[in-house]
Amino acid sequence: xxxxxxxxxxxxxxxxxxxxxxxxxxxxxxxxxxxxxxxxxxxxxxxxxxxxxxxxxxxxxxxxxxxxxxxxxxxxxxxxxxxxxxxxxxxxxxxxxxxxxxxxxxxxxxxxxxxxxxxxxxxxxxxxxxxxxxxxxxxxxxxxxxxxxxxxxxxxxxxxxxxxxxxxxxxxxxxxxxxxxxxxxxxxxxxxxxxxxxxxxxxxxxxxxxxxxxxxxxxxxxxxxxxxxxxxxxxxxxxxxxxxxxxxxxxxxxxxxxxxxxxxxxxxxxxxxxxxxxxxxxxxxxxxxxxxxxxxxxxxxxxxxxxxxxxxxxxxxxxxxxxxxxxxxxxxxxxxxxxxxxxxxxxxxxxxxxxxxxxxxxxxxxxxxxxxxxxxxxxxxxxxxxxxxxxxxxxxx
Numbered sequence: 450x451x452x453x454x455x456x457x458x459x460x461x462x463x464x465x466x467x468x469x470x471x472x473x474x475x476x477x478x479x480x481x482x483x484x485x486x487x488x489x490x491x492x493x494x495x496x497x498x499x500x501x502x503x504x505x506x507x508x509x510x511x512x513x514x515x516x517x518x519x520x521x522x523x524x525x526x527x528x529x530x531x532x533x534x535x536x537x538x539x540x541x542x543x544x545x546x547x548x549x550x551x552x553x554x555x556x557x558x559x560x561x562x563x564x565x566x567x568x569x570x571x572x573x574x575x576x577x578x579x580x581x582x583x584x585x586x587x588x589x590x591x592x593x594x595x596x597x598x599x600x601x602x603x604x605x606x607x608x609x610x611x612x613x614x615x616x617x618x619x620x621x622x623x624x625x626x627x628x629x630x631x632x633x634x635x636x637x638x639x640x641x642x643x644x645x646x647x648x649x650x651x652x653x654x655x656x657x658x659x660x661x662x663x664x665x666x667x668x669x670x671x672x673x674x675x676x677x678x679x680x681x682x683x684x685x686x687x688x689x690x691x692x693x694x695x696x697x698x699x700x701x702x703x704x705x706x707x708x709x710x711x712x713x714x715x716x717x718x719x720x721x722x723x724x725x726x727x728x729x730x731x732x733x734x735x736x737x738x739x740x741x742x743x744x745x746x747x748x749x750x751x752x753x754x755x756x757x758x759x760x761x762x763x764x765x766x767x768x769x770x771x772x773x774x775x776x777x778x779x780x781x782x783x784x785x786x787x788x789x790x791x792x793x794x795x796x797x798x799x800x801x802x803x804x805x806x807x808x809x810x811x812x813x814x815x816x817x818x819x820x821x822x823x824x825x826x827x828x829x830x831x832x833x834x835x836x837x838x839x840x841x842x843x844x845x846x
Contacts, residue, residue: 453703457696464692468685475681483562483670485545487523492670493557494548495646497522500540515539525666534657542580542650543663554591556584559641559670564616567668571606575661576654578603579615584643588630599626600639603652606663614671617641701827701835733761734769745785746810752778786810787824790817794833802829 483492503518513535521527532539549555565579578601584591585598600620604613622637649665736759744750752763755778770781786809793805800808806817806829821829 453699457699460692460696464688468688471681471685471688475677475684478677479674481672481674482566483672484668485565485670486526486567486666486668494550494552494555495545496548496552497526498544498546499528500542500544500648515541517541517543519543520662521664525664527662527664529660529662530651530655531660532651532655532657538653539657540651542648543665544646544648546646547644554645556643556645559617559644561672562617562641562670563673564614564671565647565668566612566614566671568610568612568666569604569606570608570610570664572608572662573656573659574605574607575656575663576603576605576652577663578650578652579613579647580650581617581620581639581641581647582645583639583641584645585630585640586643588632596630597645598639599623601650698835701831733765734773737761737766737769741781741785745782746789746808748807748810748812750782750810782810783820784824787821790821790829791825791832794829798833802833805829 485491485493485495488495488497497519499517499519501516503516513533515531515533515536517528517530519526519528526543528543530541532541547555547557569577571577580602581600582594582597583600585596588596589598590596600622602615602620604615606613620639622639624634627634627636649663655661737755740755740759741750747754752766755761755766756763767778770776770778774781776784790805790809793800793808794802797805802818803814806814809817811817818829821832825832827835
């Protein structure tokens with residue numbers, strides 16, 4: 450049994466390692482990054498711009514003027530923004546506008562993208578908005594930017610690099626845009642199948658009259674492909690199912706092997722041949738054991754029948770069986786029946802368990818199942834499968 454447990458444990462650890470590796474690969478394949486930076490390596494063509502742009506020779510903030518100025522465009526996009534407090538709602542942004550292959554403004558289907566992920570740093574601390582612009586068939590005009598549906602998500606950044614992830618399904622359309630377009634405030638649905646681009650924009654909590662610097666890097670779109678998760682789960686599940694089936698079969702074989710060893714020791718005439726007193730010396734004992742070895746399969750056999758056939762009283766019968774075999778009459782009859790049943794289960798796999806139970810003298814198959822399991826450590830069904838190697842169609846367990 451120690452070798453059996455060692456084998457089972459080894460297989461469990463191996464299955465756990467392989468299924469873990471498969472699930473890891475499935476999870477890795479289920480998430481695909483679509484690079485958007487640098488611009489030359491982007492999976493979606495875009496062009497960058499700022500609103501409002503600074504003049505070419507502008508080096509310091511003019512009084513009362515809001516502007517955005519690009520400092521670096523490449524692996525990192527770095528720009529500065531100045532928001533004048535003289536305006537009630539100053540606006541500054543860096544815009545990513547999607548382009549077609551002909552480098553014209555273009556609608557992009559982002560349904561495969563679940564979220565955008567990027568790293569950002571801001572000096573001083575800032576509250577910014579990630580805005581996605583979509584085309585709304587009810588009100589949008591391609592040539593009029595203010596008619597493009599605004600969908601936003603707020604995030605905070607400071608002087609240290611922080612990782613951000615904005616999920617497309619968590620964006621909201623602001624009430625002011627719905628009122629501007631004379632749409633119902635409940636009309637919050639937006640269609641990412643028609644996306645014009647996105648922007649990083651200041652918020653009402655962005656610093657005023659202060660030169661702020663913002664840097665963005667590592668911008669990617671995250672595609673979720675759940676089919677890889679489902680496939681990896683199915684493969685891992687199948688592996689564990691095979692493991693459980695194999696373990697069950699191995700365990701059943703162990704039980705069957707032990708049951709067979711015990712069956713050989715319990716063959717009907719074995720007990721008689723091992724008697725300490727020679728049959729020639731004690732005719733009564735010899736006749737009793739021969740009678741029981743031949744008639745044990747008779748469902749009517751009992752002490753009364755044996756007494757009547759052999760002319761031996763009940764007390765004498767019980768004394769002989771107890772002294773020579775250490776069993777009562779009923780226990781010995783059951784031992785003979787179960788030993789023969791084990792032989793029949795091995796040699797006649799096409800017979801049902803109930804048929805075999807009746808053949809060896811049991812009137813109740815359920816009682817036969819119970820006694821068999823108590824004696825051999827496994828059910829007749831498992832013994833039959835292990836002995837014959839064929840799947841059992843019996844309902845009994």
